[in-house]
Amino acid sequence: xxxxxxxxxxxxxxxxxxxxxxxxxxxxxxxxxxxxxxxxxxxxxxxxxxxxxxxxxxxxxxxxxxxxxxxxxxxxxxxxxxxxxxxxxxxxxxxxxxxxxxxxxxxxxxxxxxxxxxxxxxxxxxxxxxxxxxxxxxxxxxxxxxxxxxxxxxxxxxxxxxxxxxxxxxxxxxxxxxxxxxxxxxxxxxxxxxxxxxxxxxxxxxxxxxxxxxxxxxxxxxxxxxxxxxxxxxxxxxxxxxxxxxxxxxxxxxxxxxxxxxxxxxxxxxxxxxxxxxxxxxxxxxxxxxxxxxxxxxxxxxxxxxxxxxxxxxxxxxxxxxxxxxxxxxxxxxxxxxxxxxxxxxxxxxxxxxxxxxxxxxxxxxxxxxxxxxxxxxxxxxxxxxxxxxxxxxxxxxxxxxxxxxxxxxxxxxxxxxxxxxxxxxxxxxxxxxxxxxxxxxxxxxxxxxxxxxxxxxxxxxxxxxxxxxxxxxxxxxxxxxxxxxxxx
Amino acid sequence: xxxxxxxxxxxxxxxxxxxxxxxxxxxxxxxxxxxxxxxxxxxxxxxxxxxxxxxxxxxxxxxxxxxxxxxxxxxxxxxxxxxxxxxxxxxxxxxxxxxxxxxxxxxxxxxxxxxxxxxxxxxxxxxxxxxxxxxxxxxxxxxxxxxxxxxxxxxxxxxxxxxxxxxxxxxxxxxxxxxxxxxxxxxxxxxxxxxxxxxxxxxxxx
Numbered sequence: 001x002x003x004x005x006x007x008x009x010x011x012x013x014x015x016x017x018x019x020x021x022x023x024x025x026x027x028x029x030x031x032x033x034x035x036x037x038x039x040x041x042x043x044x045x046x047x048x049x050x051x052x053x054x055x056x057x058x059x060x061x062x063x064x065x066x067x068x069x070x071x072x073x074x075x076x077x078x079x080x081x082x083x084x085x086x087x088x089x090x091x092x093x094x095x096x097x098x099x100x101x102x103x104x105x106x107x108x109x110x111x112x113x114x115x116x117x118x119x120x121x122x123x124x125x126x127x128x129x130x131x132x133x134x135x136x137x138x139x140x141x142x143x144x145x146x147x148x149x150x151x152x153x154x155x156x157x158x159x160x161x162x163x164x165x166x167x168x169x170x171x172x173x174x175x176x177x178x179x180x181x182x183x184x185x186x187x188x189x190x191x192x193x194x195x196x197x198x199x200x201x202x203x204x205x206x207x208x209x210x211x212x213x214x215x216x217x218x219x220x221x222x223x224x225x226x227x228x229x230x231x232x233x234x235x236x237x238x239x240x241x242x243x244x245x246x247x248x249x250x251x252x253x254x255x256x257x258x259x260x261x262x263x264x265x266x267x268x269x270x271x272x273x274x275x276x277x278x279x280x281x282x283x284x285x286x287x288x289x290x291x292x293x294x295x296x297x298x299x300x301x302x303x304x305x306x307x308x309x310x311x312x313x314x315x316x317x318x319x320x321x322x323x324x325x326x327x328x329x330x331x332x333x334x335x336x337x338x339x340x341x342x343x344x345x346x347x348x349x350x351x352x353x354x355x356x357x358x359x360x361x362x363x364x365x366x367x368x369x370x371x372x373x374x375x376x377x378x379x380x381x382x383x384x385x386x387x388x389x390x391x392x393x394x395x396x397x398x399x400x401x402x403x404x405x406x407x408x409x410x411x412x413x414x415x416x417x418x419x420x421x422x423x424x425x426x427x428x429x430x431x432x433x434x435x436x437x438x439x440x441x442x443x444x445x446x447x448x449x450x451x452x453x454x455x456x457x458x459x460x461x462x463x464x465x466x467x468x469x470x471x472x473x474x475x476x477x478x479x480x481x482x483x484x485x486x487x488x489x
Numbered sequence: 490x491x492x493x494x495x496x497x498x499x500x501x502x503x504x505x506x507x508x509x510x511x512x513x514x515x516x517x518x519x520x521x522x523x524x525x526x527x528x529x530x531x532x533x534x535x536x537x538x539x540x541x542x543x544x545x546x547x548x549x550x551x552x553x554x555x556x557x558x559x560x561x562x563x564x565x566x567x568x569x570x571x572x573x574x575x576x577x578x579x580x581x582x583x584x585x586x587x588x589x590x591x592x593x594x595x596x597x598x599x600x601x602x603x604x605x606x607x608x609x610x611x612x613x614x615x616x617x618x619x620x621x622x623x624x625x626x627x628x629x630x631x632x633x634x635x636x637x638x639x640x641x642x643x644x645x646x647x648x649x650x651x652x653x654x655x656x657x658x659x660x661x662x663x664x665x666x667x668x669x670x671x672x673x674x675x676x677x678x679x680x681x682x683x684x685x686x687x688x689x690x691x692x693x694x695x
Contacts, residue, residue, distance in 0.1 A: 010523035011504040039666040040505040060500035064493045100529055134545075 002197040003054045004093070007071050008082040011042065011059030017082045017096070018044040018055050020186040021193070051197045077117020078421070078461055080125070084193065092121075093202060094192055096185070098128040100174060110419030112147055112426035113465055115162060119154035120468075124161040124192065124202070124253075127151065128185050131166035131220070132173040140173055145225050148217045150426045152249060153265060155214075157434045161203070161253040163188075163213045166220065184213060203254050210253050215246035229308040231277045234264035267431050267439075269373045269401065270303050281306050287314050288353055288408075290364040290446045292385035292474070296404065297365065299381055305372035305404075316359035317410070322349050325410045325447075332412060332449035333477065339488065341388040343477040347410075347447060362408050364446055369427055370404040375440050378402050382442075386478025392489045393472070393480060402440040403431045410447035416462025428469040440471045450475035455486040495664070496572075502621030502658035503554055503570045505666040509692040510557060516691070519543070519565075520556035531556060531597075533605045541605035544596060551589045555619065558609060562682065562690050565609065566654060567593055568617040574626050574657075577618050578634045587641035590616045594648040613679050615687065616642055617654035631655055635673035650678045656693060669694040 008014030015034075022032030022044060030048035037043050042057040058064050061075060070092050071083060080095040095118045097111050111127070118125035131143050147164050154162040167181035168174050176182050188209055195204045203210075222238040232238070237245060241261065248258045270278065283301030286293055299305050317325075326347050333345040352360035372378045376398035383390045405427050407420045414420065424443060432439030443466065453463065453473055466473065467483040474480050480489040495501060500523070510516050520531045529552075531544040546552050554570035569586035571577045577586070594614040601610035618634060620626075635653045642649055655671040670693035672684035688695045 010500060011507075012521065012523040036508050038664050039668075040501060040508060058493065059504060060498055063495045063498045063501055065495070066493065 001052045001054055005085045005087055006055050006057045006082055007085055008057060008059045009079050013081045014057035014059045015042050021190050024186055024190045053197055074117060074121060076464055078114035080114050092123050093196055094124040094189060096126050109146055109426045110422040112150055112422040115150055116425040119158045119160060119162045122158055122160040126185050127164045128181055130168045130174045132168045132170050134173045140170060142224060145221050145228050146426050146430060148221055150429045153429050155249050156252045159252055159255045161210060164217055207250055210250035211246050214249040218242045218246055231274050233266055233268060237261045237264055266435055267371055270306055286365050287363045288361045293365040295381045295385050296370050304377040305370050307367040307370055314361050314363035316355045316361050318359055322352055322360050328412045329449045332451050336451045336454060343388060343479045345477050347476055362410050364408050365406060368406045371431060372402040375400050375402045378404060388478050389480060389489055397440060400440050402442055405443045407445050408447060415445055415448055416460045421462045421465050425465050425469060433469055441469055442472045443470050444474045446476055448475055450479035450481055453481050497621040497623060497660045499570050499572045502572060503619055505658045506619060506656050506668045509668055513692040515561045516557050516559045519558045522552050522554045535605050543600055543603050543606045553589050553593055563612045565612045565614045566617050568619045570619040572621040574620040574630060574634055577620055578637050583637050583641055587638055591648050614649040615654050616649050619656040622657050622659045625659060626657060631671050652676060652678050652684045667694055
């Protein structure tokens with residue numbers, strides 16, 4: 001009898017996984033039974049013609065000790081909803097994230113750090129989410145393309161399955177049983193378990209199902225990208241070669257050497273943009289003024305970089321909240337020794353535009369992503385905005401392209417949690433951090449104090465991700481930190 | 490099988506009780522509040538046995554930890570859970586939890602036109618507390634907790650029964666969990682159905 005463990009964020013998710021696997025077993029002539037050890041630990045016994053298996057669920061990660069080292073290491077990158085683990089071999093077989101949340105706004109990206117963490121460790125990963133969701137305004141929304149594109153890029157780079165599957169349809173939003181996603185997910189998971197316990201390679205005989213899954217991902221991107229962005233590199237290949245490209249991704253997932261069509265999902269330089277997109281690039285107004293964001297917009301107008309859309313929403317905050325957060329940020333700012341040249345905290349509530357109902361805008365630019373052709377240009381712009389950094393920022397990669405990501409959050413510590421870590425890991429991956437040559441990644445936090453990221457701070461999920469994915473962080477007052485080198489500028 | 494020790498968290502205390510409810514023929518879970526997944530709606534069966542949505546919680550809407558329904562006993566139980574009784578009786582927690590119970594009870598009473606809820610809008614609502622315990626709580630501690638909640642739950646709308654339910658998920662020395670039920674007093678929840686009847690109707694120890 002083979003014994004595996006299902007570690008899960010909650011017992012419900014672990015139990016749900018086992019029950020779905022049990023359904024497949026029973027449909028194929030096997031049996032599935034569950035007993036509850038100690039009155040609460042689900043122990044599922046699965047019998048098939050080929051093997052017998054026991055799956056024990058450990059729900060609520062934080063409840064258990066010791067958490068296996070392999071599980072703990074994965075959780076430090078964000079907590080998947082469930083993980084299949086062989087304690088004897090100390091091996092994770094797969095990890096899964098699933099969500100019932102309406103895939104709108106920040107929700108769509110807020111779990112993406114979990115995709116990154118698993119892919120980085122070459123753990124097969126599936127993300128099951130609703131393609132169609134009902135917004136609180138009653139309208140139907142469709143999922144963002146970003147998690148899917150992120151998963152495609154991670155598959156190719158890490159040579160491991162990294163798959164986004166959708167459930168629901170427009171008639172049945174958020175309905176797990178509508179669409180193919182649920183069935184496709186558990187068919188794959190059962191196949192992996194089956195391969196593993198019978199001594200085969202875990203992806204044995206999965207080429208066809210992986211191809212189908214990548215094909216559905218590519219078709220989803222093809223049908224949805226125009227709702228999100230102005231252009232998609234390689235869009236023409238999606239139309240003409242999606243079956244061939246799906247096979248390439250399936251091959252990559254199985255670790256085979258593959259070469260995608262040139263520049264497929266690789267974001268170009270300004271000069272290579274489609275004419276109709278390049279023509280639309282112009283400086284745009286900010287919602288809340290910020291010296292660096294103003295210059296980023298100027299640079300777009302001058303053709304030094306570009307944005308993909310300008311639909312960042314503003315979620316105004318109450319006056320009391322802003323006052324409290326500004327005070328906390330100021331205390332944080334001066335909680336460390338002074339820098340040379342000195343940096344000044346100058347956020348004031350009067351900086352924040354007031355809405356009609358008396359709340360305050362914190363959103364600066366309507367874009368949170370800028371793609372620069374050259375670090376040289378962005379570096380000069382940062383130095384122009386914050387003269388204290390003049391001549392200090394590293395220039396060895398001046399000719400490299402750069403992603404500038406902005407988080408306007410003002411709540412202390414928030415940038416290290418949801419949804420910002422998910423956004424940052426998604427955008428860094430999607431826009432080229434792992435490409436050859438890699439794009440640099442700079443994150444700008446106009447309302448956050450640098451002391452939260454100083455070297456020596458206790459690691460959290462956000463710092464772990466930022467250490468790996470960013471080249472430079474810029475904080476309020478123009479303080480810059482490289483988490484990779486530990487330099488503070 | 491590898492051996493792991495566990496902390497008696499709210500999740501484990503609640504989950505142990507959910508298992509008992511799921512094994513019962515007379516009760517079902519209309520809503521539970523784990524961290525994620527396809528469980529963030531109040532669901533119920535219509536007269537043909539088809540399951541459907543009764544209420545969908547908004548992202549920022551306060552939710553109870555567990556909502557139980559019994560068509561046999563015409564009862565709804567709305568439970569708040571914590572890993573200890575002590576954590577349930579801080580002033581801020583009592584007010585928050587009591588408001589969740591009252592607002593959900595009010596909402597469910599207005600759902601008669603929902604096909605999946607229908608006549609359940611007239612069922613009696615019982616407020617409940619569920620806690621984890623490494624040591625058995627005393628009668629005095631439980632009564633103090635019930636009393637604290639009753640002062641918040643009693644109002645002119647008569648949204649819920651004056652009798653409160655307590656579920657203690659007790660962890661024994663061997664790591665086993667057993668669930669024991671208590672009520673604030675033994676009066677009638679509705680005519681002919683007392684606090685004692687409620688405990689007998691639930692799949693818990695008394």
